[in-house]
Amino acid sequence: xxxxxxxxxxxxxxxxxxxxxxxxxxxxxxxxxxxxxxxxxxxxxxxxxxxxxxxxxxxxxxxxxxxxxxxxxxxxxxxxxxxxxxxxxxxxxxxxxxxxxxxxxxxxxxxxxxxxxxxxxxxxxxxxxxxxxxxxxxxxxxxxxxxxxxxxxxxxxxxxxxxxxxxxxxxxxxxxxxxxxxxxxxxxxxxxxxxxxxxxxxxxxxxxxxxxxxxxxxxxxxxxx
Numbered sequence: 671x672x673x674x675x676x677x678x679x680x681x682x683x684x685x686x687x688x689x690x691x692x693x694x695x696x697x698x699x700x701x702x703x704x705x706x707x708x709x710x711x712x713x714x715x716x717x718x719x720x721x722x723x724x725x726x727x728x729x730x731x732x733x734x735x736x737x738x739x740x741x742x743x744x745x746x747x748x749x750x751x752x753x754x755x756x757x758x759x760x761x762x763x764x765x766x767x768x769x770x771x772x773x774x775x776x777x778x779x780x781x782x783x784x785x786x787x788x789x790x791x792x793x794x795x796x797x798x799x800x801x802x803x804x805x806x807x808x809x810x811x812x813x814x815x816x817x818x819x820x821x822x823x824x825x826x827x828x829x830x831x832x833x834x835x836x837x838x839x840x841x842x843x844x845x846x847x848x849x850x851x852x853x854x855x856x857x858x859x860x861x862x863x864x865x866x867x868x869x870x871x872x873x874x875x876x877x878x879x880x881x882x883x884x885x886x887x888x889x890x891x892x893x894x895x
Contacts, residue, residue, distance in 0.1 A: 672733060678705050680726075683722075684837065685700050685872075686872045687836040689705050692721055696745060698842075711741055736882070764800070765787065793830060804856055806859045814833075825850075841872060861891065863890075866892050
């Protein structure tokens with residue numbers, strides 16, 4: 671059938687993920703740093719995703735399968751990986767490594783993590799992790815650890831770290847995990863540490879959307895290149 675459906679100009683898209691956040695049906699995803707239409711049947715053609723900072727999206731009329739809302743929402747829900755009580759990767763188990771204020775002692779030549787908690791990848795942290803309760807949270811871009819030599823001293827002290835990349839990860843999944851995490855954690859604050867490149871602005875937008883409706887102070891710091 672002929673109907674309106676989203677079209678993406680890959681040359682204009684910088685992978686910021688704003689369209690993914692705006693699409694309630696989960697029809698869009700960030701793939702290899704660019705927005706992609708997951709399936710024609712997931713797109714309702716209403717254009718709620720058109721708020722693109724780069725003007726990379728538009729509605730076009732073409733031959734496409736009818737919109738299937740049930741299939742779209744089911745597929746979106748299926749992409750959210752729920753933590754499993756048994757099995758899975760042992761390395762993804764939530765662990766408190768040391769008190770936030772205590773330095774980690776290491777023998778000469780020993781590599782010892784200076785983290786207070788594990789895991790740190792946002793999509794791997796279960797909302798039920800005990801170290802999240804009442805915490806000051808730091809949501810940092812992957813690149814921040816390489817860009818700031820004093821990251822541990824200046825930013826990790828007293829905070830629980832979470833890292834994500836809005837350009838390379840599915841923004842809808844990041845938003846759902848962060849929203850669930852903030853709802854359960856009763857955190858005291860959320861600090862976003864992002865790079866100055868445009869696509870990293872998606873991290874700040876994720877934070878504000880996830881914290882909407884919560885009495886949670888959200889601040890953003892930008893690392894200039």
